[in-house]
Structures are given as C-alpha cells and as structure tokens.
Amino acid sequence: xxxxxxxxxxxxxxPPHLVYAENPPQNRxxxxxxxxxxxxxxxxxxxxVRALRPDVILVHSPHWTTxxxxxxxxxxKLKGRSVDPIFPHLFQYDFEMTVDTALAELCREExxxxxxxAKLMTHPGFRIDYGTIVSLHMLNPKWDIxxxxxxANNSPYFCSLETGQEQMVKLGRATARxxxxxxxxxxxVASNTLSHLHFSEEPNPPEDMSKEHVQSFAQxxxxxxxxxxxxxxxxxxxxxxxxxxxxxxxxxxRSGGLMWMLxxxxxxxxxxxxxxxxxVIGTGNAVMEWIPSDEERQ
Amino acid sequence: xKGQILAGVWVPGLPHVLRPERNxxxxxxxxxxxxxxxxxxxxxPDVIVLYSTQxxxxxxxxxxxxxxxxxxxxxxxxxxLGDLPFDFKTDVxxxxxxxxxxxxxxxxxxxxxEEFPIDTGSIVAMRLLNAEAKLPVSIVSSWVYADAAKSGExxxxxxxxxxxxxxxxxxxxSSLLSARYFTHEIDPVADRVSSxxxxxxxxxxxxxxxxxxxxxxxxxxxxxxxxxxLDMQLNAFHWLRxxxxxxxxxxxxxxxxxxxxxxxxxxxxxxGTRSRKMKLxxxxxxxxxxxxxxxxxxxxxxxLVFISGIAARDPKTNQVPGLKLDxxxxxxxxxxxxxxxxxxxxxxTILEDAGSDLEHVIEVNTYLLEMKDxxxxxxxxxxxxxxxxxxRTTIGVASLPGHIAIEMKMxxxxxxxx
Numbered sequence: 001x002x003x004x005x006x007x008x009x010x011x012x013x014x015p016p017h018l019v020y021a022e023n024p025p026q027n028r029x030x031x032x033x034x035x036x037x038x039x040x041x042x043x044x045x046x047x048x049v050r051a052l053r054p055d056v057i058l059v060h061s062p063h064w065t066t067x068x069x070x071x072x073x074x075x076x077k078l079k080g081r082s083v084d085p086i087f088p089h090l091f092q093y094d095f096e097m098t099v100d101t102a103l104a105e106l107c108r109e110e111x112x113x114x115x116x117x118a119k120l121m122t123h124p125g126f127r128i129d130y131g132t133i134v135s136l137h138m139l140n141p142k143w144d145i146x147x148x149x150x151x152a153n154n155s156p157y158f159c160s161l162e163t164g165q166e167q168m169v170k171l172g173r174a175t176a177r178x179x180x181x182x183x184x185x186x187x188x189v190a191s192n193t194l195s196h197l198h199f200s201e202e203p204n205p206p207e208d209m210s211k212e213h214v215q216s217f218a219q220x221x222x223x224x225x226x227x228x229x230x231x232x233x234x235x236x237x238x239x240x241x242x243x244x245x246x247x248x249x250x251x252x253x254r255s256g257g258l259m260w261m262l263x264x265x266x267x268x269x270x271x272x273x274x275x276x277x278x279x280v281i282g283t284g285n286a287v288m289e290w291i292p293s294d295e296e297r298q
Numbered sequence: 299x300k301g302q303i304l305a306g307v308w309v310p311g312l313p314h315v316l317r318p319e320r321n322x323x324x325x326x327x328x329x330x331x332x333x334x335x336x337x338x339x340x341x342x343p344d345v346i347v348l349y350s351t352q353x354x355x356x357x358x359x360x361x362x363x364x365x366x367x368x369x370x371x372x373x374x375x376x377x378x379l380g381d382l383p384f385d386f387k388t389d390v391x392x393x394x395x396x397x398x399x400x401x402x403x404x405x406x407x408x409x410x411x412e413e414f415p416i417d418t419g420s421i422v423a424m425r426l427l428n429a430e431a432k433l434p435v436s437i438v439s440s441w442v443y444a445d446a447a448k449s450g451e452x453x454x455x456x457x458x459x460x461x462x463x464x465x466x467x468x469x470x471x472s473s474l475l476s477a478r479y480f481t482h483e484i485d486p487v488a489d490r491v492s493s494x495x496x497x498x499x500x501x502x503x504x505x506x507x508x509x510x511x512x513x514x515x516x517x518x519x520x521x522x523x524x525x526x527x528l529d530m531q532l533n534a535f536h537w538l539r540x541x542x543x544x545x546x547x548x549x550x551x552x553x554x555x556x557x558x559x560x561x562x563x564x565x566x567x568x569x570g571t572r573s574r575k576m577k578l579x580x581x582x583x584x585x586x587x588x589x590x591x592x593x594x595x596x597x598x599x600x601x602l603v604f605i606s607g608i609a610a611r612d613p614k615t616n617q618v619p620g621l622k623l624d625x626x627x628x629x630x631x632x633x634x635x636x637x638x639x640x641x642x643x644x645x646x647t648i649l650e651d652a653g654s655d656l657e658h659v660i661e662v663n664t665y666l667l668e669m670k671d672x673x674x675x676x677x678x679x680x681x682x683x684x685x686x687x688x689x690r691t692t693i694g695v696a697s698l699p700g701h702i703a704i705e706m707k708m709x710x711x712x713x714x715x716x
Contacts, residue, residue, distance in 0.1 A: 065374065067375050067479045067481065068481060069482070085354070085355075086356050086357070089411075117481070121377065125372045127371070200357055200443050201357065
C-alpha cells in the first residue's frame with residue numbers, strides 16, 4: 001500500500017445557520033438565505049475538495065466533547081436526524097455518513113503511542129454532534145467521501161491551556177502517522193469559529209442580515225490579526241499569540257481543533273488561503289485552506 | 299389558589315449514578331437520589347421544574363415544551379455506561395408561562411421540536427427522581443451567558459411565576475459541584491474526588507447548605523469558583539437560591555461522594571421541607587451476597603445503620619468458603635477462619651454501601667455454632683478491628699441456618715461528610 005498523506009487542511013466553522021441559509025434537502029427547516037459571504041467561501045472549498053479527490057475527511061469538532069481521552073468514531077455507517085440543541089429552529093438535519101473505521105483504529109493506536117488516552121466509539125446509536133455535521137456538509141454536501149469524526153477532549157478546559165494544546169500537537173502527529181499507515185489521501189478539518197462571543201438574541205427572521213455584525217470591535221481586531229498571521233504563513237507567531245487570543249476573544253479554537261490540524265500538517269509555512277470571513281450572531285468565522293507543499297507533505 | 303414551592307432538590311446528573319454496582323460512591327449517590335423520589339412523591343407536587351447544567355443554551359434561557367419527549371439517548375462521553383431511555387410528560391403550560399414571564403426581562407425561548415436532544419443531566423435526574431414518569435416535568439436550560447446575579451434573577455422570576463400559577467412544585471437542579479474530572483481512564487472502583495482542594499471546598503460549601511445558610515454559601519461561592527472549576531459556575535445553586543423566598547431555611551444536604559473526580563451532593567433536599575424527621579431506609583448492597591430470606595442487608599435510621607445477621611458467602615459464586623459437603627449434601631468439614639473472614643468482608647461491603655465502614659461500628663454480636671472456634675474466629679476478627687474495638691458479644695448457639703458455623707450482626711454509625 002502506498003504511503004498516505006494529508007492533501008489539505010481546512011478551518012471550517014460550523015454555525016448551523018449556514019446550512020439553514022442554504023436550504024439543502026437534508027434540512028427540514030427552510031430560510032430566505034443569509035450569511036452569503038461564508039457560504040460562498042464554502043463553495044470555493046467544495047470545489048477544492050472535489051479537485052483534491054481525498055479518500056477521507058477527518059473532522060475535529062468542539063461539540064463532541066469527551067472528558068476521558070480522544071475518541072474516534074468507529075461505526076461503519078451512522079445515520080439519523082440531528083437537531084441542534086442550541087439552534088433547534090434552524091437545524092433539523094437528516095444525515096448519513098460512511099466512516100473509515102480502519103483509520104479510526106490506526107489513529108487510536110498512534111495516539112496511544114504518543115502517550116495519549118484514546119478510544120474508539122463503537123456504539124451504533126451514538127448521536128453525532130451538529131458541529132461535525134455542519135462542517136462536513138459545508139465541505140461535501142453529497143456525503144460521498146468517507147469521514148472520520150474526532151472528539152474534542154476537554155483537557156484544555158481543565159488542565160492549563162498549554163497542557164491541552166500540547167495534547168493536540170501530539171494528537172496531530174499521531175493522526176498524520178495513522179494516515180500514512182492507512183495509505184489514504186486525507187483532508188483534515190478543524191471545525192472551529194474564531195472569536196466566539198454570541199449575541200443572546202437573534203433577529204426575526206434569523207437571516208435578517210441587517211442585524212448581523214461582529215460582537216465587539218476587540219473581537220474583530222483579534223480575528224483579523226489571527227487571520228493575517230495564517231495568510232502570511234507565520235505559524236510560529238500564530239502559536240505564540242494563540243493563548244492570548246483564546247482568552248481575550250473567547251476563541252473556540254481553545255478546544256484544540258486548529259492546533260491538531262496544524263500539527264497534522266506539520267505546522268506548514270505555506271500561506272493559508274482565506275476563502276471568506278463573516279460573523280454569525282456576533283461570532284467571527286473564517287473559512288481557510290492550507291495546501292501543504294510537497295516538502296511539507298514529506 | 300396560590301402556587302407553592304414544596305421543596306428544592308440538588309442531584310448530580312452523570313450516568314455513573316445509574317450504575318451503583320460499580321463504585322461505592324456511585325451507589326451512595328444512587329441511593330441518595332432514589333431516596334428522594336418517595337420524599338417528593340409524599341409532597342404530592344403537580345410538577346417538577348428541573349434545571350440542567352448539561353442543557354446549555356446561548357439565546358437566553360430555554361424551556362422544554364414538547365409534550366412528550368421520548369427516545370433513547372447515548373451519552374457522548376459515557377456511552378459505555380449504557381443507553382439512557384427516556385419518556386417524559388412535559389407540563390407545557392408552566393413552561394410557556396416561564397418563557398413568557400422571563401421574556402419580559404431577559405432573552406428566552408420555548409422549545410418544541412421532535413427529536414430534540416434531551417441532555418443526560420435531565421434524563422439521569424428524572425430516571426431517579428421520577429422513575430415511572432408519574433409527574434410531569436418542566437426542563438429549564440442553563441444559559442451560558444448567565445452569571446450568578448442573572449441566575450438568581452431567573453430563579454426569582456420563576457418563583458413568582460410558580461406562585462401565580464397555582465401549582466405545587468418541586469424544583470430540582472441537576473448539577474455537579476466541582477467539575478475537575480480525571481482525564482485518564484480509571485478503574486471505577488478507585489473513583490474519588492480528583493483534587494483535595496476541590497474536596498475541601500465542596501465539603502465547606504455543603505456544610506453551609508446543610509446548616510441552611512444560603513447567604514453565606516452564596517458569598518463563599520465567589521472564592522469557591524476561583525479555587526475549583528465549578529459546573530456552569532454553580533449557576534444551578536444561584537438559580538435554586540433565587541427560587542427560595544426564605545433563603546435561610548434549614549437544609550439536609552447529605553454526604554459528599556466521589557463521582558469520577560467530581561464532587562456530587564448526594565441528592566439532598568435543600569429547602570422547603572423544614573422538618574428533619576428521620577425515616578427508615580432499607581439498604582441492599584449489589585456487591586454483597588443477596589439475602590436468603592425476607593430481610594434487607596441493613597436498615598438505616600438517621601445516622602444509625604443496623605446490619606442484619608450476615609454469614610460467609612462468596613458474592614460471585616454464592617458458596618460458603620471452606621465448607622465441605624459429601625455426595626448427599628451433608629457437612630463434612632468447614633474452615634472457621636475462612637468463614638469469619640468472608641463474613642466480615644461481606645459486612646464491610648454492606649457498611650460501605652450504607653455510608654459507613656468498620657471504623658464506625660458501635661456494636662457487634664457474633665453467633666458461633668461451636669465455642670471451640672472462638673480462638674480462630676477472634677484472631678481473624680482482630681485483623682479487621684485492629685485499632686477500633688467496638689462493643690462485642692459472642693454467643694454459642696445450638697444451630698444456624700444452612701451449613702454456616704458463624705453469623706454476625708452489627709450496629710454502626712454513618713460517616714459524617716463522607
């Protein structure tokens with residue numbers, strides 16, 4: 001079997017509003033549109049994913065929070081209806097996904113080799129979180145590429161931030177080795193917003209874009225700073241400011257997805273491509289893509 | 299007729315408490331919460347209003363108004379602990395009233411969606427407080443942007459709404475105390491509070507609740523939150539306190555027990571019932587050999603635990619250790635040392651599940667079939683009671699049931715504060 005590799009990484013935020021606004025057949029709730037800049041950004045990502053022809057998409061979602069260890073879904077087929085517990089009026093989505101269970105097993109093995117607690121989630125009745133579903137839908141609404149959902153271990157919330165992020169670096173390395181061993185072309189996806197303070201009230205209808213804006217100027221400034229560092233490929237500087245960004249902008253990347261993805265990509269110096277930035281009830285969302293250079297892929 | 303809040307209840311909403319056979323602390327929590335069911339039932343409420351920290355909302359406080367949520371939930375963390383079936387009746391009217399009252403002052407939503415993901419905290423609390431779903435429930439979310447003041451205000455508005463509703467209500471909070479989990483796999487048997495500092499704070503806080511001093515508990519909560527990671531910043535407490543118009547009534551919050559590294563209060567009635575009238579509580583340990591007659595392993599009355607006459611039996615094989623029988627089932631040999639050890643181990647297990655231990659035994663009565671066995675029995679006994687020596691009586695008897703050579707009964711006191 002040929003050695004596998006990661007062909008791209010995406011920062012792919014998961015507000016259910018984006019699926020709601022698109023009116024796909026899978027969602028029972030219908031809208032009048034909205035959040036177009038983010039949805040257009042995702043359209044570009046979809047084209048990119050089709051062109052890359054990956055065998056599997058791995059997604060790390062903060063809404064599947066696990067307390068003991070890092071979990072990988074290892075059920076071959078998962079299907080059902082996902083109703084968002086926070087925005088149930090926007091997201092009632094019928095999903096069906098094929099999971100690369102062999103890759104899940106390799107990820108678990110490699111994570112344990114890194115000294116991490118890791119586990120396979122094999123319960124067929126498991127309710128996959130809406131964050132995983134939204135990011136995967138926005139990247140591949142046909143669901144015709146196998147996936148591997150990865151949980152967000154909550155250690156960054158209980159240990160120090162540094163300890164938690166160190167775990168994600170190890171998990172990223174482990175994921176990259178597992179992909180190599182599996183011999184697949186993989187896309188790794190961090191399902192995270194950037195600044196993450198919401199408004200507590202939404203307009204009626206929710207897609208009234210005249211009311212949509214960033215929650216605070218400070219959040220906006222942080223988002224722009226972080227995006228700029230990623231666009232310029234200044235990964236070391238990005239990692240240096242990440243703790244301050246997380247604390248001051250209440251950034252969702254605290255849950256570790258971004259660090260995991262960057263680590264899996266080998267902390268690429270490649271400039272990330274910004275497909276779009278937009279806010280969703282005040283939170284800052286950037287849709288970004290990293291295509292590692294041949295050297296970095298080695 | 300004016301409505302009434304009959305009682306307030308605090309329970310930890312982790313699925314571990316539904317698996318009492320795996321850990322003595324979980325068993326204590328299970329018994330504690332289950333014991334509240336009969337207390338609640340005796341109060342004859344119209345509805346339980348349940349605040350769950352595991353239903354997190356962003357757009358203000360949400361209220362479940364789907365008439366009959368039902369399904370099977372698989373917890374995202376603890377799926378190995380088993381499925382969580384649920385089938386509630388919702389008090390739609392009171393949920394809608396709450397949303398309307400709160401909506402005048404704060405953001406809120408009434409939620410009515412098929413297949414809405416009911417959270418583990420709500421399911422666990424209802425499984426134990428309202429096992430047969432006889433009572434309707436109104437589930438309240440934990441608003442992520444509510445601080446102590448807002449949570450207290452929510453409690454006050456809900457109290458006003460309950461009083462004007464004419465309903466008799468038990469309010470319940472499904473929440474942990476300290477929420478510093480172990481982050482690696484542990485043997486459930488070895489579960490304990492993960493941090494001594496958290497443990498000390500949990501005990502201090504529970505002590506204030508136990509003495510009915512809600513105001514002091516609220517002022518201490520600020521420092522408590524700085525020292526320990528608290529479940530949703532202890533908003534469930536502020537919500538409960540807001541719902542308590544008197545604020546300083548007596549409480550009977552029971553012992554603290556480990557719950558996968560968390561501090562969980564053993565489901566105590568915090569306010570509403572002023573009386574501390576003690577009730578009988580029967581105890582049967584799932585870890586000890588099952589009773590062979592019409593009796594319980596133990597009965598507790600307040601802090602006193604009365605252990606039934608217990609004999610030697612292996613809880614896994616149900617065999618008497620050391621006993622030899624011939625082909626006709628006639629006793630041809632026994633080992634008094636093995637029987638004494640097995641008897642004391644079984645009693646120790648029952649004591650643990652009753653919230654006590656051998657160190658808290660007051661009185662022991664031993665019945666020996668052969669007084670010639672006294673020396674051997676006494677030696678083994680001394681291994682179990684090396685330092686603490688309870689009052690003891692040893693009597694020779696003409697016969698004992700089955701083929702046993704020794705039976706023991708004890709009286710113990712429950713441990714204070716776990």
